[in-house]
Amino acid sequence: xxxxxxxxxxxxxxxxxxxxxxxxxxxxxxxxxxxxxxxxxxxxxxxxxxxxxxxxxxxxxxxxxxxxxxxxxxxxxxxxxxxxxxxxxxxxxxxxxxxxxxxxxxxxxxxxxxxxxxxxxxxxxxxxxxxxxxxxxxxxxxxxxxxxxxxxxxxxxxxxxxxxxxxxxxxxxxxxxxxxxxxxxxxxxxxxxxxxx
Amino acid sequence: xxxxxxxxxxxxxxxxxxxxxxxxxxxxxxxxxxxxxxxxxxxxxxxxxxxxxxxxxxxxxxxxxxxxxxxxxxxxxxxxxxxxxxxxxxxxxxxxxxxxxxxxxxxxxxxxxxxxxxxxxxxxxxxxxxxxxxxxxxxxxxxxxxxxxxxxxxxxxxxxxxxxxxxxxxxxxxxxxxxxxxxxxxxxxxxxxxxxx
Numbered sequence: 001x002x003x004x005x006x007x008x009x010x011x012x013x014x015x016x017x018x019x020x021x022x023x024x025x026x027x028x029x030x031x032x033x034x035x036x037x038x039x040x041x042x043x044x045x046x047x048x049x050x051x052x053x054x055x056x057x058x059x060x061x062x063x064x065x066x067x068x069x070x071x072x073x074x075x076x077x078x079x080x081x082x083x084x085x086x087x088x089x090x091x092x093x094x095x096x097x098x099x100x101x102x103x104x105x106x107x108x109x110x111x112x113x114x115x116x117x118x119x120x121x122x123x124x125x126x127x128x129x130x131x132x133x134x135x136x137x138x139x140x141x142x143x144x145x146x147x148x149x150x151x152x153x154x155x156x157x158x159x160x161x162x163x164x165x166x167x168x169x170x171x172x173x174x175x176x177x178x179x180x181x182x183x184x185x186x187x188x189x190x191x192x193x194x195x196x197x
Numbered sequence: 198x199x200x201x202x203x204x205x206x207x208x209x210x211x212x213x214x215x216x217x218x219x220x221x222x223x224x225x226x227x228x229x230x231x232x233x234x235x236x237x238x239x240x241x242x243x244x245x246x247x248x249x250x251x252x253x254x255x256x257x258x259x260x261x262x263x264x265x266x267x268x269x270x271x272x273x274x275x276x277x278x279x280x281x282x283x284x285x286x287x288x289x290x291x292x293x294x295x296x297x298x299x300x301x302x303x304x305x306x307x308x309x310x311x312x313x314x315x316x317x318x319x320x321x322x323x324x325x326x327x328x329x330x331x332x333x334x335x336x337x338x339x340x341x342x343x344x345x346x347x348x349x350x351x352x353x354x355x356x357x358x359x360x361x362x363x364x365x366x367x368x369x370x371x372x373x374x375x376x377x378x379x380x381x382x383x384x385x386x387x388x389x390x391x392x393x394x
Contacts, residue, residue, distance in 0.1 A: 043223075043256055048251075049250075049252040051251075052249045055238070056246075060240050075251075078251075171367070172369070
């Protein structure tokens with residue numbers, strides 16, 4: 001059986017289990033985003049992570065998702081049971097997975113692509129629009145979302161993300177990926193101020 | 198509990214469960230290789246796939262692995278129990294995981310990097326040397342290995358791999374990735390003839 005759940009404590013404090021789902025459509029770079037997040041958590045922040053992609057009928061319909069279970073201890077049960085954080089980059093993925101959030105879990109969504117939000121603890125950011133306008137490459141919405149998740153939740157260190165995004169970026173795209181990360185950190189911090197008031 | 202296991206039947210026949218581990222060191226492109234293989238299996242061949250990366254102390258030491266469970270039916274248990282196929286791209290990963298093969302499972306290894314092979318049902322191919330000599334990019338050993346796995350096991354269709362490798366290749370590297378896949382298919386077919394005699 002899984003570890004007992006505790007709340008996540010931001011910025012380096014210990015926690016037993018934190019569950020993340022990154023969801024949207026194929027071509028939005030969510031799997032690579034999840035690999036970057038997992039590697040930052042594991043190789044820089046010292047967490048244990050199990051990342052899972054399930055490919056079934058939804059994948060054939062174009063949907064894409066990746067799940068991360070993060071812990072300071074051993075991870076006995078690799079599937080998410082109740083999400084602490086859901087990233088929804090399409091309306092379809094939002095509708096499909098919002099029910100998997102635990103009570104008080106956080107929904108982060110692309111506010112241009114997700115227009116019906118059936119959940120209150122939710123933060124909308126125009127990830128794809130920002131990627132297009134600030135970076136010039138829509139798919140870099142994935143890295144912008146990682147920066148926002150970092151600023152909003154503190155689950156991963158900025159240092160970890162910077163190291164791994166640089167290392168994992170396809171050759172020749174390092175600078176744009178790093179710029180996308182900074183955009184995400186900035187909009188995440190701004191969004192956090194809004195909800196903290 | 199998981200499905201009852203049956204043997205894999207090559208080339209499109211039905212099977213209940215087939216377990217694959219791709220293992221080596223970070224920077225060998227194994228996770229992306231696994232994503233390509235999963236997508237080919239799921240979106241072209243119509244299989245269900247669960248792909249898992251576990252990041253723990255080994256990841257911090259530089260080791261990398263990704264696991265695929267493939268089935269025609271529902272996958273109830275997402276972790277591998279006894280591998281049908283192990284790809285070992287380093288001696289360390291070979292030593293670490295060879296014991297996870299089921300009886301009669303197949304070990305495919307990089308014959309330049311893995312020199313001690315403690316297992317008989319094993320096929321060595323110089324993936325990294327081939328990538329360097331034939332393609333000019335050592336990391337494309339990952340795609341060469343996918344081609345070889347296809348030719349050796351028939352678990353995935355050539356059509357599926359061709360579609361997905363092209364789609365998933367980082368922009369500007371499509372041609373080299375497709376060439377790497379063809380190298381892998383060719384050496385896989387040759388290796389299969391050797392063991393069939």
